[in-house]
Amino acid sequence: MVTNKHNHYMDLAIQEANKASAIGEVPIGAIIVRNDEVIASAYNRREIDKNPLAHAEILTIECASQVLQGWRLLDCTMYVTLEPCPMCAGAILQSRIPRIVYGATDPKAGCVGSLMNLLNDTRFNHQVEVISGVKRDECSSLLKDFFKKLR
Amino acid sequence: MVTNKHNHYMDLAIQEANKASAIGEVPIGAIIVRNDEVIASAYNRREIDKNPLAHAEILTIECASQVLQGWRLLDCTMYVTLEPCPMCAGAILQSRIPRIVYGATDPKAGCVGSLMNLLNDTRFNHQVEVISGVKRDECSSLLKDFFKKLR
Numbered sequence: 098m099v100t101n102k103h104n105h106y107m108d109l110a111i112q113e114a115n116k117a118s119a120i121g122e123v124p125i126g127a128i129i130v131r132n133d134e135v136i137a138s139a140y141n142r143r144e145i146d147k148n149p150l151a152h153a154e155i156l157t158i159e160c161a162s163q164v165l166q167g168w169r170l171l172d173c174t175m176y177v178t179l180e181p182c183p184m185c186a187g188a189i190l191q192s193r194i195p196r197i198v199y200g201a202t203d204p205k206a207g208c209v210g211s212l213m214n215l216l217n218d219t220r221f222n223h224q225v226e227v228i229s230g231v232k233r234d235e236c237s238s239l240l241k242d243f244f245k246k247l248r
Numbered sequence: 249m250v251t252n253k254h255n256h257y258m259d260l261a262i263q264e265a266n267k268a269s270a271i272g273e274v275p276i277g278a279i280i281v282r283n284d285e286v287i288a289s290a291y292n293r294r295e296i297d298k299n300p301l302a303h304a305e306i307l308t309i310e311c312a313s314q315v316l317q318g319w320r321l322l323d324c325t326m327y328v329t330l331e332p333c334p335m336c337a338g339a340i341l342q343s344r345i346p347r348i349v350y351g352a353t354d355p356k357a358g359c360v361g362s363l364m365n366l367l368n369d370t371r372f373n374h375q376v377e378v379i380s381g382v383k384r385d386e387c388s389s390l391l392k393d394f395f396k397k398l399r
Contacts, residue, residue: 147313147314148314149309149319149321149339149342150301159301168297168300170300182342183337183338184342186334187336187359188338190334192301206373208338212372220356222357
């Protein structure tokens with residue numbers, strides 16, 4: 098049941114990732130869920146926005162904090178297709194999100210298990226529950242197919 | 249001469265920090281300089297913006313990328329009054345800023361020398377020159393005085 102729910106929400110994040118590839122952006126998508134309601138969804142828009150911050154995770158955090166009218170995203174879960182980079186892992190810490198679920202690992206820049214894990218470092222004032230590998234192959238294929246087409 | 253320049257620009261970042269404390273925000277300020285021109289300046293606005301991302305560094309990066317109309321902040325130096333947190337250090341990596349100068353260290357959350365150094369980790373695809381301790385005492389006093397008044 099829990100797995101079904103994770104799969105369902107990851108599908109929504111994958112839909113977001115597909116919107117990114119449709120406009121030539123690296124296909125990464127994210128959503129934020131609170132009390133079984135999707136309160137934010139976004140996809141990577143770095144090139145189109147000409148903004149190094151415009152990762153899917155950052156955009157969903159910004160949206161969710163406006164929806165909740167506060168900077169603490171309590172009771173929220175983020176679903177994201179790729180393991181977060183240091184900026185996004187740090188943004189997750191800043192927003193006090195209690196739980197994230199991600200799909201594919203990022204061996205080159207992932208900071209939630211691959212190169213390091215910023216979300217379980219007890220020196221920071223917040224730690225985050227992490228579930229990884231949900232729809233891993235599908236999330237990973239999105240990226241592989243995108244870069245294959247670019248070549 | 250170089251030191252004088254660093255002191256001058258750090259003074260501008262301190263002016264930004266003072267704008268934050270004037271509205272009850274934790275006093276942290278930042279500017280981004282390119283070819284001896286200030287192209288972005290900002291201060292921490294987390295509470296007023298109800299946004300966990302609204303750190304001074306993030307806001308200057310967003311502004312500078314709009315000014316330069318691109319996500320790569322080449323030839324830029326960021327001056328910031330406090331050692332960056334993981335989110336901001338990660339954002340500096342994402343924006344490809346080649347150099348940052350900071351004032352006070354942050355032993356609780358600083359990720360540019362205190363808890364770790366995300367900006368010289370050669371596993372990432374970008375490294376950043378770091379100069380620390382410029383106007384350290386002044387930057388540090390700003391924060392101490394702010395928290396003293398809160399109590």
